[in-house]
Amino acid sequence: MAEEVKKQRPPVDPNSAKYKLGKIAADAYALATEAKARGEMVGWCASNFPVEIPETLGLSVCYPENQAAGIAARGAGQTMCEIAEADGYSNDLCAYARVNLAFAKIRESKEQPMPMPDFVLCCNNICDCMFKWYENLARELNIPIFIIDIPLSTTYEPTNEEIEYVSAQFWDVVHGLEKLTGKKWDDEKFKQVMENSCRASRAWLKATSLACHKPSPFNGFDLLNHMAVMVTARGKAEAGEAMETLCREWEENIKNGTSTYRGEEKHRIMFEGIACWPYLRVTSSGLKNRGINMVTTIYADAFGFDYHSFDEMIKLYCMTPNAINLEQSRDKRIRLCKDNHVEGLLVHTNRSCKMWSGFMPEMSRQIGEACNIPVVAFDGDQADPRNFSEAQYETRVQGLAEIMEANKEVR
């Protein structure tokens, strides 16, 4: 029997974006764990909660959605979901919530450890499910909950009244956290945090926009890996530096005609929805095997917040992808499709996300018509592996590839 020779991966260059971004993402958990060990209060925070608040107050926070994605990507999504289900949580609920509620109960995960919280910071600009999930955490763990309610903007742009409402809540949370933790708000530090967040966001949005080049300088699945930093650390100075490195590397790829997408980029698509974390490899290979590069997704840009004033910052938090109406959502995506020369749209009908999927069929139909591109959907889930069928995914992607191929021949 031949002895298996495991191929050694070359060490990652410490000056590379990959190294820097990986370190920042890992440090986010390590710093929170250290803070907890020092006796400091640590929070759990919704991914699109204004990161400027905990960062300015010097509070360590962890992001349960990010943790759940990590746990799911490392294969433990189902185990965790089943723990929550045994407590009565329906398997129709968001799998991130189920994974996290299970973690809150058993308080351990070898896939992605995280310190237990002393408070939770909740924002529903992603979905209303967040409220219910965080209410339950607060009750079960007997800790305070702080919320910023950002409703769906039913008008094309958020109204002044909405911005005023959200701004008032921003300061209400600041005052509440000051009282709870004894930390003090510092306007100068806030200014610095806003600059950090904008710097990271500018670089990130610029990097994602480089997909407009043909071929794209990156494999779209890179976005899914790197965005963790934008979720967990966009207010930190090092995030901006790392994102600028990423941007430079991809610009270099453009100059050199290279890409992190291996192979010929025959087709360019937009991917809609949250990644299928338990099947990242399968979903990636299904595209790559057919020469399809996912060049853009609104999910990645969702975590870029570049603003010039407090009101603009609030407005951006009111305009995250799940907080805007159908027309604004559609137009943003049409711009992405057109800017990035997209030839097809692949929609993840995410069983976990009623908000994201609720008007997706109509919106994707309108995008398909406006951009004259085929639209194909598959069923999946962001963290529960039971809601995905590899065979269905393969068939749908094959269908999409064939339509794009035929369109090319006609054009």
Add this chain to the structure above:
Amino acid sequence: MTANELFAKCAEIAQNPRAQMDKYLAQGKKVVLTAPYYAPEEIVDSMGAVPMGVWGADMELNDSKKFFPTFICSIVQGIVELGINHVYDGASAIIMPMLCDSLKGAGQNFKAAVPSIPFIPMTYPQNRFADFGAKYCKANYLTVISELEKALATEFDEAKLAGSIKVFNDHNQAMREFAEVAAMHPEVTAQQRSDVFKSAMFMTKAEHTAIVRQLIDAIKAQEPGKGRIPVYVSGILTDSPELNAIFDSCGLHIVMDDVAAQSRAYRTDAPVEGAPLDCLVKKFQNTGNDSVLYDPLKKHVDLVPDQAKQYGAKGVIFVLTKFCDPEEFDYPLIKKACDAAGIPSVQIEIDRQMVRYEQARTILEAFIDVLS
């Protein structure tokens, strides 16, 4: 009229909402549809139109499937389905509060699927307790008013709102009293109880109050029926005749409910002192104990066992509307609270597309064995 005659009248109205709508339209009245939850019906009433509740219907969904993925609750899908199929034709507008993710999606879909009926979203502040919540709530009521002025071609008059608030508070009071009286009379069936609540959605509140008041007197005049098993019911919607038939054939007596389409809607009155629109805002701020409203202390969780005890229920039945996130999040904690209070509980899952309820019957029959 006897209690049974009045119940029959409620049943007829509950089963024929379109006939009610046609009747109002023939009288020259305008109708505004109000989707779940907490649509500001007082405003509609004050502007001379009839608010009519829309909660979908028990039916197979076809056309709405072009707009929704399968895992969205059948109530909101049903609203869009009925809109597409012209069941709501003649309505001047639909007001849809955005109090859950499914409603948010449904509103956007309704706009696209039913362009003939003006869509008026009502965005409530979930962070509603502080002044900033009140201010935002009022701003959005004003937006609804402005849209209604266009749809109804009439002007809003705040003085008239004061009158409507009184009418609605009277109705709330009557509905609460009906629930109390029905709790004392086991002969009131689950179906009759449901018909009284459901008919309220399709009548002017003044008309419905008059019927309910007569009904209360008629029930009080009756000798309470033979004891059945007292239960407390919690959920979003329990109007299915098949479900109610199971409750009745199993000998269950609903002594109180925590159902969104029933008692939850009538718990909170608007104050009457102060500017009427501010009173309406205050009403929303004071509304709670509901899975769809932000509930930092999870008072809803404790309400269920507390009320179940208060009304002498032997058990709690959760009627879970499939794919309802807010209810599905509250359920595990409510169950835990019921267990801690020593109150047996059971969950049955329903959907407006359900045809066979045999599983629900089996679960309830097994539950009755536990209770007895």
